[in-house]
Amino acid sequence: MKAGYLSEFFTGVAMKTLSAVEADPSRSHQHEFNGANPLMKVFGEATEKQRYEALYIYLSDGDDEPVVAKGNLTWYDARLNHATRTEHRLYFPTNQVSMVAAEGDLLVVARRPDNSVLVVIAQGGSTIASQVQWLFGVQVEHKGFSVREELETExxxxxxxxxxxxxxxxxEPDNPVAAENYLDTMLAKFDGKLPATNLFSAYARETVPELDPxxxxxGALLGWMEREEILFRTMEKHLLGDRLQKGFADDVDGFLAFSLAVQNRRKSRSGHALENHLQVIFNANKVRYERGVATEGKAKPDFLFPGSKEYRDAAYDAALLTMLGAKTTCKDRWRQVLAEAKRIEHKHLLTLEAAISTHQTDQMQEHRLQLVIPRGLHETFTPAQRQSLLTVSDFTAMVKEREGRSGVA
Incomplete structure (x- = not known):
């Protein structure tokens, strides 16, 4: 086990694409997989029936909340007493997660250091399925299980x-930076409470002065976002500690409201932080822009280049106008960008989401939407996808070049 690596949370992982007989309850009333050699690398040789506590999760791009079920699974040798043969199998009963699984979905069986098992089924062809494969560094290229045991590489x-x-x-992984005594500094600097996002973003940038926008x-954008997320979670954990220690007893509604408020605040602050850091990058590179100005009706692109004056000038060449949406994650929300800045046919969207599915990036291209992805995340996309991606540096150079051609001072 190595802190800061996947091995901190998993001792081994196996993946496969579900076949019809494995996913369809009408064709099979149980979920049993031939263990063979791949699964034996994760669970070892069964000398008796081994039962594991398991958490089951079904993920898809269309649902914000996953389907979750608790249960168990069994690892056993169906020919335990045979003189020469073994036939290892992995079995888990039907539950809410298995009931929504379909042929072509990705099955992930991951053993945890506490000897429990995480079973994930991700919708086939979805971005989340692509992300899970990238996370574990496993490519499913055949009918059986593909396995990784060592999870401590770079x-x-x-x-x-x-x-x-x-x-x-x-x-939720803890981060080693949280132990570097930033908490005491933040509590003193911000009087023991979370400040406005722009102030917190500025502080996060100050803690990594070596990053050059x-x-x-x-590198600066990814580094700033990662540092701010770590610092925010550290501060949040401290501020919420008293409430969590008190617990919620039988107040289920209170717990749900509290949890929802925490999640919504995290998403909101992360989105604002991304825009804050992009603004600093554009300023540092002397790019002309306006942030959050209206184009038509209530439509307000996150960033408009060079600005609203040029956008509203019918004589200004629309080919020299640029709009940029900024979203930490896409899912189907990328379509919101399409309705913004109607004068601009070819739109841009910057996101920090890794390993977006080919299906989704193809759809974006069909709608003339080009992704801007920080260079450090390009490797999570396929070689074919990378051909249409812009880096932050590419995008900044493009808008400066357009500004130069326009003669705007």
Whole structure:
């Protein structure tokens, strides 16, 4: 086990694509998989029936909340007493998660250090399925299970993108930076409470002065976002500690309201933080822009280049106008960007979401939406997808070039 790596949370992981007989209850009333050699690498040799506590999760791009069920699974040798043969199988009973599974979905069986098991089924062809495969570094290229046992390579180090995916699996990794006594400094600086997001973003940037938004805007954006997320979670954990220690007893509604408020605040602050850091990058690179100005009706692109004056000038060449939406994650919300800035046919969207599915990026291209992805996340996309991606540096250079051609001073 190595802190800050996947091995802190998993001792082994196996994946496969579900077949019709494995997913369809009308064709099979149980879920049993031939263990063979791949699963034996995760669970070892069964000398008797081994039962594990298991958490089941079903994930899809269309649902904000996963389907979750608790249960168990059994690892056993169906020919335990046979003189020469073994036939290992993995069995789990039907539950709410297995009932929504379909042929082509991705099945993930991950063993935890506490000897429990996480079973994830992700909708086939979805972005979350692509992200889970990238997270564990496993490509499913055949009918059986593909397995990884060692999860301590550099690709297994937990950073901003992988931490987000782990949260979709119900795991919130602690970060070593939290132990560097930033908490005492923050409590003193902000009088023991969370400040406005722009102030917190500025503080996060101050803690990593080595990041240069001009020389490396891509690295600066990812570094600032990762640091702010760590600092925010550290502060949040401290501020919510008393409430969590008191508990909620039988107040289920109170717990749900509290949890929803925490999640909504996290999402809101993360989105504002992204815009705050982008604004600093554009300022540092002397790019002309306006943030959150109206174009038509109530439509307000996150960033408009070079600005609203040029946008409203019918004589200004629309080909030299640029709009940028900024979303930490996409899902289907990328379509919101399409309704903004009607004069601009070819739109841009910056996101920090890794490993977006090919199906979704193809749809974006069909709607003339081009993704801007920090360079450090490009490797999570397929080679074909990367051809249409812009880095933050690419995008900044593009808007400066357009500004130069327009003659705007």
């Amino acid at each position: 690709q297994d180090r937990i950073h901003f993108a992988s931490a987000f995916i782990l949260e979709q699996l119900g795991i 001009v020389a490396d805007p891509d």
